Amino acid sequence: MFRVPFPAIGLLLFGSLVMSPARSDELRDLYFGEALFYAHRGLWFDALERLDTEIQQHDGVDEPELDSLYYHIDDAEFALGDFELRYRMHHRAGRAIRAVLEGDVDELVRNDAAYRLARLHFQKGQYADAQQALGRIQGKIPAAIRDDIEFLRGNILLAEGRPAEAADILEQLQDSAGFGGFAAYNLGIALLQDGQQQAARDQLDKAGRIVSDDPAVLAIRDKSNLVLGTVLLESDQYAEAGAAFNRVRLDGPFANQALLSAGWAAMSTDQIEKAVVPWSILAEREVTDAATQEAMLALPYAYGKLDVHGRAATYYGRALDSFGIEVDRLNESIVSIREGKFLEALVREEIRHDKDWIIRLREMPQTPETYYLMDLLATHDFQTGLQNYLDLADLRKKFLAWQWSLDSFDDMVAIRHDHYEPLLPEVDQKFRELDSRLRLRIEQHRILTRRLHDMLTTPRPEFLATRDERAILARIEDLETRLLNPDDPAEETLRQRIRRVKGVLTWTLETEYHARLTRFDANLRSLNEAMAVAHEQNEAYVRARQAATHSYVGYDKPVERLRVRVRQATEEVELMMARQGHLLEVVAIEALVARRSRLENYRDKARFALADSYDRATQAQARRDLAP
Amino acid sequence: MLTFLRIVMIALLVGGPAGVSVAQELSGDDMRSLDDQVQEIKSDVLSIASELNNLEERLLYPSNTQVAVFIAIARDETFRLDAVQIEIDGELAAHHIYSFNELEALKKGGVQRIYTGNVTTGEHQMSIAVIGKLKNGDDFTQSDTIAFAKKVEPKILGVTLTGSGISVGDW
Numbered sequence: 001m002f003r004v005p006f007p008a009i010g011l012l013l014f015g016s017l018v019m020s021p022a023r024s025d026e027l028r029d030l031y032f033g034e035a036l037f038y039a040h041r042g043l044w045f046d047a048l049e050r051l052d053t054e055i056q057q058h059d060g061v062d063e064p065e066l067d068s069l070y071y072h073i074d075d076a077e078f079a080l081g082d083f084e085l086r087y088r089m090h091h092r093a094g095r096a097i098r099a100v101l102e103g104d105v106d107e108l109v110r111n112d113a114a115y116r117l118a119r120l121h122f123q124k125g126q127y128a129d130a131q132q133a134l135g136r137i138q139g140k141i142p143a144a145i146r147d148d149i150e151f152l153r154g155n156i157l158l159a160e161g162r163p164a165e166a167a168d169i170l171e172q173l174q175d176s177a178g179f180g181g182f183a184a185y186n187l188g189i190a191l192l193q194d195g196q197q198q199a200a201r202d203q204l205d206k207a208g209r210i211v212s213d214d215p216a217v218l219a220i221r222d223k224s225n226l227v228l229g230t231v232l233l234e235s236d237q238y239a240e241a242g243a244a245f246n247r248v249r250l251d252g253p254f255a256n257q258a259l260l261s262a263g264w265a266a267m268s269t270d271q272i273e274k275a276v277v278p279w280s281i282l283a284e285r286e287v288t289d290a291a292t293q294e295a296m297l298a299l300p301y302a303y304g305k306l307d308v309h310g311r312a313a314t315y316y317g318r319a320l321d322s323f324g325i326e327v328d329r330l331n332e333s334i335v336s337i338r339e340g341k342f343l344e345a346l347v348r349e350e351i352r353h354d355k356d357w358i359i360r361l362r363e364m365p366q367t368p369e370t371y372y373l374m375d376l377l378a379t380h381d382f383q384t385g386l387q388n389y390l391d392l393a394d395l396r397k398k399f400l401a402w403q404w405s406l407d408s409f410d411d412m413v414a415i416r417h418d419h420y421e422p423l424l425p426e427v428d429q430k431f432r433e434l435d436s437r438l439r440l441r442i443e444q445h446r447i448l449t450r451r452l453h454d455m456l457t458t459p460r461p462e463f464l465a466t467r468d469e470r471a472i473l474a475r476i477e478d479l480e481t482r483l484l485n486p487d488d489p490a491e492e493t494l495r496q497r498i499r500r501v502k503g504v505l506t507w508t509l510e511t512e513y514h515a516r517l518t519r520f521d522a523n524l525r526s527l528n529e530a531m532a533v534a535h536e537q538n539e540a541y542v543r544a545r546q547a548a549t550h551s552y553v554g555y556d557k558p559v560e561r562l563r564v565r566v567r568q569a570t571e572e573v574e575l576m577m578a579r580q581g582h583l584l585e586v587v588a589i590e591a592l593v594a595r596r597s598r599l600e601n602y603r604d605k606a607r608f609a610l611a612d613s614y615d616r617a618t619q620a621q622a623r624r625d626l627a628p
Numbered sequence: 629m630l631t632f633l634r635i636v637m638i639a640l641l642v643g644g645p646a647g648v649s650v651a652q653e654l655s656g657d658d659m660r661s662l663d664d665q666v667q668e669i670k671s672d673v674l675s676i677a678s679e680l681n682n683l684e685e686r687l688l689y690p691s692n693t694q695v696a697v698f699i700a701i702a703r704d705e706t707f708r709l710d711a712v713q714i715e716i717d718g719e720l721a722a723h724h725i726y727s728f729n730e731l732e733a734l735k736k737g738g739v740q741r742i743y744t745g746n747v748t749t750g751e752h753q754m755s756i757a758v759i760g761k762l763k764n765g766d767d768f769t770q771s772d773t774i775a776f777a778k779k780v781e782p783k784i785l786g787v788t789l790t791g792s793g794i795s796v797g798d799w
Binding site: 033036039040045048049052056087090092385395406412413543551558559562576583 | 660664665666669670674676680741749
């Protein structure tokens with residue numbers, strides 16, 4: 001009886017993300033931004049897939065504070081719950097929201113999460129849990145959801161059968177900018193349920209006079225008038241009821257029911273001619289509408305009461321024909337659904353791109369059944385089932401693409417294997433040779449470096465001798481070892497000459513030591529650079545070599561495991577689609593059978609009434625003929 | 629007949645079409661049960677998607693060669709972005725024409741990954757060309773070239789577009 005005008009589930013935080021931190025100049029984690037990019041386009045699966053992966057990676061790092069998502073983690077976890085809700089994964093969304101509630105988050109964020117959790121429970125009919133979630137709201141409340149919280153609280157109480165308490169809360173929302181019209185209507189319903197008939201009528205009357213140009217508020221205003229009229233009609237206050245029905249707009253969603261009821265209100269006070277007016281209008285409207293069909297029967301009934309039996313007979317005949325056509329159409333629709341055409345039409349891509357795709361279904365000649373299913377299509381359970389069916393159909397398409405991807409991975413791995421396997425042994429052999437040479441040079445470099453360090457503490461000029469000088473020194477040492485007789489004057493002369501040569505050499509080594517050490521240091525530095533380059537090239541090669549192996553080794557098992565998972569998931573999805581589809585078909589057929597049954601009942605009544613009208617018309621004609 | 633029709637009328641108003649209500653009651657529990665199962669499947673499929681993504685990344689874009697380019701629109705920009713073209717080292721990497729839906733998503737703070745590919749370690753150049761329309765209706769084109777160094781880890785480049793220029797951030 002009452003409605004909850006949530007514009008979108010769980011959009012509050014998502015909405016705030018839209019406005020605040022997810023801007024390129026503030027965003028630290030581009031992958032989080034990518035998830036938002038998908039979310040803003042309504043691609044919930046892709047958004048979830050991206051964000052889920054990003055959060056998992058963040059949770060897996062050793063130092064999360066160094067990860068770019070660290071700056072957005074609260075928002076990301078909140079957004080995850082939103083996306084799950086939008087993708088109709090209420091269980092996971094509930095868990096995500098609870099995680100936020102239990103986390104170390106700002107009071108405003110926690111209260112927002114508690115509100116969304118309450119709304120989730122409310123939608124699932126878990127009213128006690130919804131109340132409990134609302135009970136967690138304490139302290140600062142985001143201004144944007146203050147009225148939402150109270151409106152939800154009122155609706156929960158109403159759903160729990162506590163209309164008096166609901167009325168107290170809804171009373172406070174009468175001036176709400178966002179909920180005024182809805183709160184006014186729901187307050188009327190709460191008072192009605194509480195048995196406060198007069199107060200309920202006054203409230204519904206007030207709700208039925210709200211001034212607005214918002215289509216949703218205008219619709220709820222119409223509904224208020226319709227309910228008020230019905231309540232008055234049941235209380236035998238026909239004139240007042242007629243006035244309420246007349247306030248319903250003729251082009252609104254409740255116009256047909258209002259026209260029908262207005263006719264009955266007039267009939268109840270024997271204002272038959274007054275009843276003919278709305279019913280005449282209604283009888284010309286969309287023939288599949290239940291109110292129209294009833295008016296097609298009510299209109300000739302009124303003419304019969306006015307003793308215009310000929311016209312009554314004409315309208316009964318028209319109704320009879322129309323009901324016959326509609327019964328045939330319903331039969332065709334039932335057959336069409338049984339042939340699977342209904343489900344085929346639902347998954348057609350070009351229709352689903354239109355936001356009013358359910359309405360557009362009516363315009364499709366391939367789906368005659370949808371003419372009669374608009375009420376059913378609008379119910380929450382059917383919508384859930386339908387959306388699930390469509391989601392499953394989308395998943396099945398993904399599986400097909402994934403199967404192709406996995407096949408491509410196999411091909412890619414095989415091509416890489418065939419390319420690298422013959423090349424790698426030769427490459428490895430060459431690398432081993434180069435690697436051993438490099439290692440030798442590294443050792444030499446290490447020795448030179450150590451020598452430099454030694455010379456910095458203990459000067460060793462001979463270490464810096466040139467090749468020629470080292471040869472001379474070696475020669476001198478050799479000669480010295482050969483001069484064995486210290487008493488031989490000839491050898492003494494030679495020894496003096498050797499000492500002079502050695503002295504000259506030592507002089508050179510000692511005096512040039514610092515210059516040579518500086519040169520040696522400079523040369524060693526440039527050698528360091530060369531060694532670093534060689535080392536880097538060596539590492540780059542090792543990485544490239546590893547990458548070559550990693551490009552085709554170790555994929556068999558993961559690919560096969562994924563292939564099995566995709567295959568199993570495909571089977572599950574197909575099974576689920578079959579069950580979900582079957583259920584949708586059964587429900588749709590039940591709805592059509594019920595409509596057909598009612599139409600057949602109407603047709604029988606029309607047939608009898610037609611015969612009766614003919615009799616009365618004939619009798620009236622006979623009386624006129626006999627009259628003098 | 630008056631009574632019959634009035635009863636039907638009230639049923640229509642208060643409870644909706646009787647047939648629909650019956651069908652709905654019959655199906656409600658089944659629908660909810662299936663809904664629970666569908667949620668489980670979705671969860672499982674998301675996990676498969678995540679694993680598949682990781683595998684794909686390992687296989688196609690190993691971290692030592694991976695480069696990814698992201699596109700964002702600066703806050704409060706009013707220009708209409710029509711297309712972006714990215715070249716890396718003179719080779720066409722990506723060319724994207726934006727739909728209304730994508731443009732709105734960017735303006736609301738979403739970030740588009742326009743390109744993921746592979747480059748060798750070392751110095752590279754990326755050229756960005758942007759085509760769009762300013763608020764006053766004038767066409768505008770912008771282009772810029774930046775140098776970047778690819779090291780062992782994945783290279784992530786964030787391109788932020790404004791009506792007056794292009795900036796590239798290193799993530």
